Each structure stands twice: as structure tokens, then as C-alpha cells.
Amino acid sequence: MLQKKICMLGSFAVGKTSLVARFVRSIYSEKYHTTVGVKIDKKQVPVEDKLVNLILWDLYGEDEFQKVHMSYLRGASGYLLVIDGTRRETLDKALVLQQRTEEAVGKLPFVVVMNKVDLKDSWEIDDRTIEELVNKGWQVFHGSAKTGLGVEDAFTALARQLV
Amino acid sequence: MNDPSVHRVADEVSVQSHSLNGAEIETPPASAQLRELQKLLFDTDQQERLEQLHTEWNDPEHLAPRVSQVLPDAISQRSPEDHELTEAMTPYVIESIKISARRNPEHISDAIFPILGPAIRKAIAQAFNNLTITINQTLQHSFSVRGFKWRLEAMASGKSFAEVVLYHSLVYRVEQVLLIHRPSGILLLHAVAEAVKAQDPELVSGMLTAIQDFIQDSFGTGEGNTSSFVSDELTILAEPGPRAVLACVVRGNPPPELREEMQETIERIHQDRGEKLKMFEGDSTPFEVCRPLLEEHLKSRYQPFADPEKQKAPKAMLAVLGVLLLALGIWGFFSLRDRWRWNAYLEKLQTTPGIVVTEQDRGWRRYSLSGLRDSLALDPAKLMPEFQLNPRQLDARWKEYQAPELAEERAKKLLAPPAGVTLKVRDGILSVAGLASQQWISEAKKLAPFIPGISQFQWNDADEIARLRQEIESQSVYYFLNENKPLPGQEETIEALIKRLIRLDEIAQNSNRTITFRIIGHTDSSGTKEKNQTLSRERAQQAKSQLASRVAQLKKVQLVAEGVPDQQPLVGNQESNRRVTFRVELGS
Ligand SMILES: Nc1nc2c(ncn2[C@@H]2O[C@H](COP(=O)(O)OP(=O)(O)O)[C@@H](O)[C@H]2O)c(=O)[nH]1
Ligand SMILES: [Mg+2]
Numbered sequence: 001m002l003q004k005k006i007c008m009l010g011s012f013a014v015g016k017t018s019l020v021a022r023f024v025r026s027i028y029s030e031k032y033h034t035t036v037g038v039k040i041d042k043k044q045v046p047v048e049d050k051l052v053n054l055i056l057w058d059l060y061g062e063d064e065f066q067k068v069h070m071s072y073l074r075g076a077s078g079y080l081l082v083i084d085g086t087r088r089e090t091l092d093k094a095l096v097l098q099q100r101t102e103e104a105v106g107k108l109p110f111v112v113v114m115n116k117v118d119l120k121d122s123w124e125i126d127d128r129t130i131e132e133l134v135n136k137g138w139q140v141f142h143g144s145a146k147t148g149l150g151v152e153d154a155f156t157a158l159a160r161q162l163v
Numbered sequence: 164m165n166d167p168s169v170h171r172v173a174d175e176v177s178v179q180s181h182s183l184n185g186a187e188i189e190t191p192p193a194s195a196q197l198r199e200l201q202k203l204l205f206d207t208d209q210q211e212r213l214e215q216l217h218t219e220w221n222d223p224e225h226l227a228p229r230v231s232q233v234l235p236d237a238i239s240q241r242s243p244e245d246h247e248l249t250e251a252m253t254p255y256v257i258e259s260i261k262i263s264a265r266r267n268p269e270h271i272s273d274a275i276f277p278i279l280g281p282a283i284r285k286a287i288a289q290a291f292n293n294l295t296i297t298i299n300q301t302l303q304h305s306f307s308v309r310g311f312k313w314r315l316e317a318m319a320s321g322k323s324f325a326e327v328v329l330y331h332s333l334v335y336r337v338e339q340v341l342l343i344h345r346p347s348g349i350l351l352l353h354a355v356a357e358a359v360k361a362q363d364p365e366l367v368s369g370m371l372t373a374i375q376d377f378i379q380d381s382f383g384t385g386e387g388n389t390s391s392f393v394s395d396e397l398t399i400l401a402e403p404g405p406r407a408v409l410a411c412v413v414r415g416n417p418p419p420e421l422r423e424e425m426q427e428t429i430e431r432i433h434q435d436r437g438e439k440l441k442m443f444e445g446d447s448t449p450f451e452v453c454r455p456l457l458e459e460h461l462k463s464r465y466q467p468f469a470d471p472e473k474q475k476a477p478k479a480m481l482a483v484l485g486v487l488l489l490a491l492g493i494w495g496f497f498s499l500r501d502r503w504r505w506n507a508y509l510e511k512l513q514t515t516p517g518i519v520v521t522e523q524d525r526g527w528r529r530y531s532l533s534g535l536r537d538s539l540a541l542d543p544a545k546l547m548p549e550f551q552l553n554p555r556q557l558d559a560r561w562k563e564y565q566a567p568e569l570a571e572e573r574a575k576k577l578l579a580p581p582a583g584v585t586l587k588v589r590d591g592i593l594s595v596a597g598l599a600s601q602q603w604i605s606e607a608k609k610l611a612p613f614i615p616g617i618s619q620f621q622w623n624d625a626d627e628i629a630r631l632r633q634e635i636e637s638q639s640v641y642y643f644l645n646e647n648k649p650l651p652g653q654e655e656t657i658e659a660l661i662k663r664l665i666r667l668d669e670i671a672q673n674s675n676r677t678i679t680f681r682i683i684g685h686t687d688s689s690g691t692k693e694k695n696q697t698l699s700r701e702r703a704q705q706a707k708s709q710l711a712s713r714v715a716q717l718k719k720v721q722l723v724a725e726g727v728p729d730q731q732p733l734v735g736n737q738e739s740n741r742r743v744t745f746r747v748e749l750g751s
Contacts, residue, residue: 001652002445003365005347024637040348040369044656046641046738051652052445055349055369071376075347077445156736162445 003053004162005075009101010082011093015115018145019082020058023155038072045152045159052159070104077162078109080154085114085142088124109161111139113154118144314483335415336463338397341368342432342450343408344443348372351407351443351450354457371410375401391417404429406440411460421460428456501552505530508550515541517566529556536561539572570616577614578607591618596626601669624670631663631670632747635680640706642741645690647701649709660745661713664720667747671719677750678719682707684726687740692728699726706743 008016017039024041039058044051059072073079081098084090098110112133114125133140139157143150202209219225238248338359342352350368355361391400398417402409402425409429411421432453433440439449505525512518512532517540524531530552532543543561544554565573571588580586584597593611595604604622611620638660641650664680671678684703686695703724711722734740 001447003349003447004445005349005369038370038373040366040373042363042365044641044653046650046741048738049643049650051641051650053365055347055365057348057369057373071346071373074376075344075349077347150735152739153735156734156739160736 001051001053002163003055004077004159005055005057006158007073007076007079008056008058008082009079009094009097009110010084011090011097014082014084014087014090015145016080016082017058019080019113019115019143019151019154020056022145022148022151024056043155045156047156047160047163050163052163054155054159073101073105076105076108078158080158081110081112083112083114083125085116085123085125086119091125091129109158111141111154111158111161113141113143113150115143115145117142117149118146318483334463335413335417335421337411337413337417337421337460339364339412340457340460341371341410341412342453342457343368343372343410344440345403345406345408346372347443349443349445349447351447352453352457354454354461356461356463368410371399371401372408375403375408400425402426402429404433406437406443407432409457424460428460431456501525504550504552508547508552511546511550512543515543515546516568517541518543519564529558531558531560533560534562535564537564537566537569539569539576540566565615567616570614574611574614574617578603578610580607588617591616592621593617593619594621594623596623598627598666601673604673622673624674628667628670628747628749631667635660635663635667635745635747639739639742639744641738642702642743644687644738644741645698647698647705649705657709657713661710664710664717665714668714668717668720676719677721679746679748679750680720680722681746681748682710682722682724683744683746684724685740685742685744686728687737689737695728696726699728700724702726702741702743 008020010016020039020041024043037059041056041058043054043056045054046052057072057076079101081094083094094112101108114130130140139161141150141154141157143154145151219229336356338356339361340354341350341364343349344351348369348371350365353361353364353368361367391398393399398413398415400411400413400417400422402411402422407429409425409432411417411425413421432450436450436453502525509520509523512520517537519535520532521534522532536543543559544557547554547557570591570593571586574586574588574593578586580595580597581599581603584595584599584603587594593614595607599607608620608622611617638656640653640656642648643650667678667680682703684699684701684706686699686702690698703726707722707724
């Protein structure tokens with residue numbers, strides 16, 4: 001079985017932890033995350049006729065933007081870049097984050113999740129902006145950790161890039 | 164080629180050729196060799212060749228290939244005679260190693276890791292040997308604090324000193340061995356001791372790596388340090404190599420030699436599988452061959468600390484006596500303090516559940532107490548050392564009684580709940596929640612009303628059902644395209660489902676309700692509606708019979724297989740839709 005380390009990236013409260021929770025079942029309680037600062041989960045996803053074991057790394061806490069350092073990214077095969085559609089500034093942060101990550105560990109496969117699509121009424125990011133991302137060659141998914149929409153697709157699309 | 168030493172060689176050669184000219188004039192042509200020389204000198208053809216030779220000697224570009232031909236021989240002839248050559252070369256060699264290490268430390272560390280390990284180990288083993296000898300000697304002469312403590316303990320308990328030493332000796336069991344890729348934290352190989360339940364080793368290995376990173380980041384210890392994590396019962400030893408970490412999960416006290424063995428193993432693995440580690444892309448199959456190496460560590464050991472034969476040292480007795488005398492002196496001196504301690508102790512007893520003091524008295528090095536005591540309450544004598552009082556001086560008379568405030572402890576003691584089960588007593592009602600076997604629950608139900616302080620038993624299964632349900636419904640089994648054959652590698656998922664299914668049945672029996680376990684087949688959106696109808700049903704059927712074949716008779720859970728041809732697929736990704744999902748429905 002193929003195993004791949006995946007990192008969750010995005011600024012605070014965009015829904016990284018919620019997306020992982022939607023996607024997997026975890027054995028670790030909150031207590032561990034606060035001390036170590038990272039939460040690890042796994043999930044099998046099918047890619048064609050094979051299963052890939054995604055080992056998902058999620059940072060715990062608030063100042064995630066500061067904390068994206070090497071030890072978290074080292075050995076990762078790809079990452080999920082999460083943006084909160086209801087907060088425009090999380091997009092700007094994501095762009096910086098993506099660049100920093102590339103500087104730190106080189107080009108890696110990744111997908112973008114525009115999260116909280118269930119709150120489309122209070123959306124702050126218009127379709128034109130998203131189109132710009134797509135034109136850069138980025139794979140963008142609309143998703144909701146709350147309803148589950150698009151979550152699995154985003155993860156499996158990333159897995160597909162890894163095999 | 165501007166090495167000054169080469170120029171120097173050329174200069175010397177030309178000087179010699181001049182003196183050769185001088186020699187020809189003075190010396191008579193006695194030998195054949197000399198005649199040859201003459202011929203050489205006066206023959207113009209030869210003269211040209213000589214000049215050519217001369218320029219060649221002086222031209223480093225021509226000289227270099229010639230010198231290079233004889234260089235190895237020259238060095239090998241030279242070196243045994245003296246150390247000059249070695250001395251001359253040493254600074255250059257050192258410099259080049261320095262430069263290489265600076266440019267790419269990985270090369271050097273890769274190269275020397277297999278040699279360095281054994282060398283360091285040897286040195287450490289030597290140091291350890293010396294240490295052990297010292298410890299043994301100290302122990303026999305009882306000059307160590309531990310030796311003293313153990314001797315005192317032996318005297319107090321009436322056991323032999325050897326017995327006490329054995330009691331304190333190291334007992335350990337290596338339960339799990341993990342080989343973890345660096346730096347990704349991905350699990351390469353996992354060995355488990357028999358009858359040990361290992362939970363999600365993939366996550367454990369990731370977490371271990373994260374913890375190591377955390378320690379490194381937080382405390383700035385250097386990269387590649389060995390580390391250990393200790394809890395009450397378990398110790399995790401991590402032994403890092405350049406590209407993989409070996410971790411042992413040990414119950415009890417891991418002995419020092421385990422570290423050495425682990426070092427050897429991680430070195431072996433780097434030697435044998437170094438290239439595979441370097442090229443690792445997520446496929447752990449090439450490391451399966453290392454399994455025997457890992458399994459070697461799965462052992463338990465009982466390790467006597469010292470030879471029981473050699474424990475009789477009269478000196479030790481004298482030392483113990485001396486200490487006792489000293490202690491006695493201190494005792495007298497501080498006897499005033501005793502009164503205060505005794506009062507504090509009584510106060511503590513008053514707040515201890517299950518103890519009621521009715522009478523107390525304090526004399527010269529003698530205390531007496533009487534009252535009521537629940538057998539589950541703390542032993543009043545054992546509380547005394549906390550207040551620096553000697554329990555041997557206590558004369559206590561207790562009447563047995565069963566304190567209502569200890570009903571919960573009593574229930575815990577009598578019912579022996581399995582790990583993860585919580586017991587709570589409030590207003591005489593014992594409520595129980597968590598994971599327990601059917602047998603335990605029905606037993607507890609019968610016993611509970613006979614426990615003083617408890618009138619009712621309540622089993623709370625709502626939490627557990629909710630959890631099981633969430634766990635079951637988050638699972639999927641995936642299938643090959645157009646087939647009702649599951650993809651390989653899903654045993655873990657099936658295993659988890661079966662475990663939970665069995666548990667669900669137990670709970671349903673216990674609370675006497677029925678549960679429907681729905682097995683739902685899905686298809687991707689390719690193919691006709693009719694085809695997908697059949698395929699989705701077939702997949703559900705397949706999953707159902709696979710589950711049914713693995714669980715014995717289910718009493719209260721009904722398995723239902725049904726197909727949902729996905730005209731509206733679950734998700735966008737086609738292969739994710741070729742699956743079976745599960746629903747838990749609670750009946751009355
Ligand atoms: N409405 C809505 N709320 C969400 C969604 N995803 C996350 N949230 C909420 O956003 C907050 C932050 O989520 P969290 O997963 O902790 O974000 P993280 O800091 O990126 O890990 C929480 O209150 C979540 O309940 C979503 O898709 N829809
Ligand atoms: Mg989070």
C-alpha cells in the first residue's frame with residue numbers, strides 16, 4: 001500500500017481541522033494536539049484500481065501562519081491549501097503561504113479548497129478571482145466541512161496527483 | 164598545475180644534468196656505462212633528444228603524466244621507511260575532507276555512519292563495563308544510597324537482601340517495534356509482540372516524528388539525537404539513523420543493551436536498504452525483508468541486578484547500625500516536633516473518607532487510635548510517614564464499617580470494570596458507561612444491588628452507540644471498475660467493521676432492542692441505469708456476505724443489503740463512487 005504524507009495549510013479558522021474531521025476518524029484526543037502542536041490522521045482513498053493511504057498532518061492552534069516551518073512540511077508529498085470563502089484575507093494569506101511553502105520544500109502537488117461554501121450568501125470571494133487561480137493551473141474545489149460537499153473530491157484529486 | 168613542489172623537482176633535475184657535464188671532463192672513460200654517456204653527449208641527434216628531455220622536465224604539462232605513472236609506486240616504496248610523506252600529506256587530506264563536509268555533509272555522514280556506529284558503541288560499552296563494576300562493588304559494600312535503602316527494606320520486611328534486589332531488578336517487555344521513514348514520519352514496517360494490541364501504528368509513527376520535531380524545535384537539541392518518551396508504564400525509545408528511525412515501545416524498564424541492539428539494527432537497515440530509503444516514495448514493500456531484524460527486538464527479560472551469593476558483607480551491617488543510631492539521636496532531638504505532626508495527622512484522618520476517629524492518645528514514642536474504618540479507606544498507618552510519624556509506634560483499634568461515601572470505590576473493587584469503563588455513584592444509583600463485554604454487564608447488574616450504598620444499576624449505552632455509529636458510517640469499502648470485487652488492502656477496514664458490528668449486537672442484546680445495519684452499494688455514473696442497478700446491489704451483497712461470514716450468529720442486529728444506482732453520484736471522483744457504505748438504524 002502506498003502511503004503519502006499530506007499537510008493542511010491555510011490561515012486560522014478557515015476549516016482545516018474540520019475538513020480532516022469530515023474525512024477521517026481520529027484516535028487522538030485534543031490533549032495531544034495542544035502539546036505537540038500537530039494532529040495526524042489517515043484515510044484510504046481509491047485511485048483507479050489502487051488504494052492510497054493518506055497520512056494527514058494538521059497543525060493545531062491559532063498562529064498557524066507563523067508556525068509553518070520545515071519540520072511540519074518535511075517529507076510531505078503534497079498539501080491542501082484551504083481558504084475561507086467568507087473571508088477575503090484568507091485568500092491573500094493562502095497565496096503567500098503557497099509561495100513560502102514552495103520556497104521551503106520545492107514544488108509539490110496541491111489542491112485548493114474554497115471552504116464554507118454552505119455560507120455562499122456571505123461569500124467574499126467572487127468567481128473572477130477564483131478563475132484567476134484556475135488560470136494559474138491550480139486545481140480549485142468548492143467545499144464545505146459542514147455539509148461534506150466537495151471534501152472527498154478535493155482529497156482524492158490530490159491523491160490522484162500523487163500516484 | 165602550479166604546484167610548487169613539481170617545479171622544485173624540475174630544478175633539481177637540471178642542476179644534476181649540469182654536474183654530469185663536469186664529470187665527463189675529469190673522469191677517464193673506464194666503464195661501458197660511461198662510454199655510452201660519451202656517445203650520448205657527442206652525438207648531435209642524441210643531443211637534440213637530450214634537449215627535448217630537458218624541456219620536458221621543465222614543462223609541468225609534460226612532466227605531470229610521467230610522474231603520475233610512477234607516483235603510486237613511489238608512494239608505496241616511500242611510506243614504510245619514514246613518516247615524512249604522511250606528514251606532508253596530512254594537511255591536504257584534512258583540508259579536502261573539511262571542504263567536502265562543508266559542501267555536502269550528507270555524503271560524509273552517509274559514508275561514515277556504518278563505521279562510526281560500532282566505534283562509538285565500543286567506547287560506550289567499555290565505559291559501561293567500568294561503571295557496572297563500580298556499581299556492583301558499591302552495592303556489595305553498601306555505600307550507595309540505594310544499597311542502604313534496599314538493606315533497610317530487607318531488614319524491615321524480613322526478606323533477604325538478594326530478594327529485595329531481585330524485586331527491584333529490571334523486568335521489561337518490548338511490545339512494538341516501528342521502523343519510521345525520516346523525515347516524512349511514514350511507517351515502513353511494524354512488528355508487534357504476541358497478544359499485544361497495537362492501535363493505528365501509522366498514526367503512532369507520524370506522531371512520534373512530530374514529537375521528535377517538537378522536541379528539537381522547542382529545546383534545540385541537535386538533529387539525529389536518540390530520544391525516549393516515558394509514561395507510567397511504557398517507554399518509547401527512538402534510535403535515529405540518517406534516513407529512518409527505529410522505535411521500540413517497551414513496558415517496564417528498558418535495559419541499556421536494548422539501545423545498543425537498536426543502534427545495530429538501524430545501522431544494518433541503512434547498510435542493506437540505504438538506497439531504498441533514499442528513493443522512498445511511499446511504497447513500503449522493499450522494507451518487508453527487514454522484518455526479522457525488527458522481530459529480534461520483541462523480547463522480554465528478567466534481569467537480576469547482582470549476584471545474590473555475594474551479598475553478605477559485615478561492613479554493611481555496621482554501616483546500617485551507625486545510621487540507625489544517628490537516626491535515633493535525631494529522633495530524640497526533634498521529639499517536640501512530634502506533637503505538631505501528630506495533630507496534623509489527626510486532622511488528615513478526619514478528612515479521609517471511610518475513617519472515623521473516636522478516641523486518640525499520644526505517649527512517649529507511642530500513639531493510639533480507635534474508631535471506625537471502612538476496609539476500602541486508606542490505611543491510617545500508611546498515612547503516617549507523610550507526617551514523619553513512625554507507623555510502628557501506632558496502636559490502633561478499628562471497627563469495620565462500610566462508609567456510604569466509599570460506595571463508588573467499593574463498586575470499582577467488587578465489579579472490576581474493564582479499562583475504559585467508567586462507574587459513577589450518585590444518590591445510590593450506579594451508572595456505568597463505556598466499552599464492556601456483555602458478560603461483565605450482566606454480572607455487574609446482578610451484583611450491584613448487594614453493594615452497600617448502592618440501590619440501583621444503570622447502563623448507559625447511548626454514548627457508545629453514537630460513537631459506534633459514527634465510526635461505522637464513516638467507513639467505505641471500494642471496488643474494482645464494473646465489478647463486485649473489492650480492491651485489495653481493505654482488510655483493516657473490514658476488521659474494524661466486524662469488531663463494531665459484534666459490539667453493536669452485544670449492546671442491542673443488553674438493552675433489548677433491534678438494530679438495522681444497512682449495507683448500501685454504489686456505482687459510478689458511467690454505464691446504463693439498469694447495469695448500475697444490478698452492480699450496486701451485487702456490491703452490497705458481496706459486502707454483506709463477507710461480513711456475515713466473519714461474525715457468528717448476530718442476535719439483535721439485522722444485516723440489510725441494498726443498491727443505489729448513482730444517477731446522482733456521491734462525489735465527483737468516479738472511483739470513489741464504486742463503493743459500499745453503511746448505515747446504522749436503531750429500532751425500538
Ligand atoms: N459554516 C461552516 N463553518 C465551518 C466550515 N468549516 C469549518 N467551519 C467552522 O469554522 C471554524 C474554524 O474551523 P477549524 O476547522 O477549527 O479551522 P482551522 O483553524 O483551519 O483548523 C469552526 O467554528 C468550524 O465549525 C464549513 O464548511 N462551513
Ligand atoms: Mg485547526
